[in-house]
Amino acid sequence: MSKKILIIGSGIAGISSSLKLKSFGLESTIIDKGNFIGGRVGTRNIESKDNSNYFFHGAQFFTAKSDNFKKVIQNGINKGYIKEYGSFSPPRYRGFKSMRDFLINLSQNLSITQNVKVTNLKPHNEKISVLDDRSNIWETYDAVISTLPAPQNLDLMKKFPILKKTLKTSSYDACISLMFFFDKKPKNIPYFFDYYNQQGILNWMAAGSNLRFWTAHTKGDFSNKNINKDKILLKDKIFQEIEKTIYQLEPTIKINFHSLHIWKYAKVTNVCSGPQIDTKFPVVVAGDFMEGANIESAFSSGEKAAELIFERLH
Numbered sequence: 359m360s361k362k363i364l365i366i367g368s369g370i371a372g373i374s375s376s377l378k379l380k381s382f383g384l385e386s387t388i389i390d391k392g393n394f395i396g397g398r399v400g401t402r403n404i405e406s407k408d409n410s411n412y413f414f415h416g417a418q419f420f421t422a423k424s425d426n427f428k429k430v431i432q433n434g435i436n437k438g439y440i441k442e443y444g445s446f447s448p449p450r451y452r453g454f455k456s457m458r459d460f461l462i463n464l465s466q467n468l469s470i471t472q473n474v475k476v477t478n479l480k481p482h483n484e485k486i487s488v489l490d491d492r493s494n495i496w497e498t499y500d501a502v503i504s505t506l507p508a509p510q511n512l513d514l515m516k517k518f519p520i521l522k523k524t525l526k527t528s529s530y531d532a533c534i535s536l537m538f539f540f541d542k543k544p545k546n547i548p549y550f551f552d553y554y555n556q557q558g559i560l561n562w563m564a565a566g567s568n569l570r571f572w573t574a575h576t577k578g579d580f581s582n583k584n585i586n587k588d589k590i591l592l593k594d595k596i597f598q599e600i601e602k603t604i605y606q607l608e609p610t611i612k613i614n615f616h617s618l619h620i621w622k623y624a625k626v627t628n629v630c631s632g633p634q635i636d637t638k639f640p641v642v643v644a645g646d647f648m649e650g651a652n653i654e655s656a657f658s659s660g661e662k663a664a665e666l667i668f669e670r671l672h
């Protein structure tokens with residue numbers, strides 16, 4: 359069965375949709391507006407000779423509950439692009455050398471184009487027409503899976519009232535990520551700080567690919583209130599918090615600011631309720647907002663979307 363299927367978004371949900379479709383014998387094309395694959399599984403690198411200095415400014419690690427995702431992880435461990443992160447119970451994992459490597463390896467045999475933004479979708483006979491900002495021409499597909507965060511997805515689904523209704527039921531917290539680095543490898547600083555149950559503006563602070571390159575994440579309430587504030591003021595406020603922790607442990611180390619990244623839709627606080635597939639047209643939404651605020655849930659939602667499309671096209 360030869361079908362033309364589009365997946366919008368090269369985050370984990372888009373990739374798992376495309377892989378699942380492939381397992382059914384269906385090829386698909388992924389397009390994404392960002393420079394890099396991965397979406398909120400974000401990696402930023404600093405040029406170095408051995409190319410091993412990375413900040414992880416989005417997701418920090420992933421876990422697996424289902425046997426299915428455990429298999430994906432075990433395969434990545436066997437092939438060397440996933441490593442266990444620390445010694446937690448249940449175990450946590452990271453892509454190796456970077457978080458992005460997880461998705462690059464997972465999607466090796468998929469067709470992915472970055473730097474193309476989908477700007478509109480509409481029903482066309484029994485199919486879906488799609489407009490993007492590169493071609494500026496309406497292109498028609500047999501089916502579309504859209505994996506943008508729910509509020510952005512809502513903008514695209516204006517002509518699909520059933521999906522609009524589903525998408526409206528989710529909510530998100532923002533997150534401000536501050537990337538920083540030390541002048542040398544620290545001696546007395548552990549590889550992460552967990553502030554989840556503590557007062558203050560930070561949620562989590564962790565080393566990236568090595569102990570010199572770090573990301574600090576702010577808590578949801580602070581992030582929601584401050585995402586539109588002046589970036590210099592924000593940087594100073596977050597930096598003060600980082601310094602408090604670091605200088606207590608290693609007073610002579612130098613902390614350098616690298617950059618700030620604002621995630622407007624970072625963490626799902628309410629998952630959607632309602633249908634994932636349109637009742638009439640072959641269009642499906644998928645992502646963490648359908649199942650839970652983490653990588654495994656986004657993966658699982660992408661697979662579900664592929665199953666729904668497969669059933670519909672039959």
Ligand SMILES: Cc1cc2nc3c(=O)[nH]c(=O)nc-3n(C[C@H](O)[C@H](O)[C@H](O)COP(=O)(O)OP(=O)(O)OC[C@H]3O[C@@H](n4cnc5c(N)ncnc54)[C@H](O)[C@@H]3O)c2cc1C
Pocket residue numbers: 366367368369370371372389390391392395396397398399415416417418419420421474475476477505506507510533535575621623624625644645646647650651652653654656
């Ligand atoms: C700061 C932060 C920390 C996190 N920490 C963890 C963690 O430690 N562990 C964990 O499991 N999860 C964590 N998460 C959550 C996890 O990253 C997400 O649940 C997961 O990555 C969502 O994947 P997704 O494919 O659903 O969406 P996304 O990764 O958001 O993918 C959507 C893609 O759509 C693209 N896109 C958007 N609009 C368009 C358009 N119009 N046209 C084309 N493409 C478009 C985007 O560029 C993006 O690549 C964290 C998230 C953040 C932001």
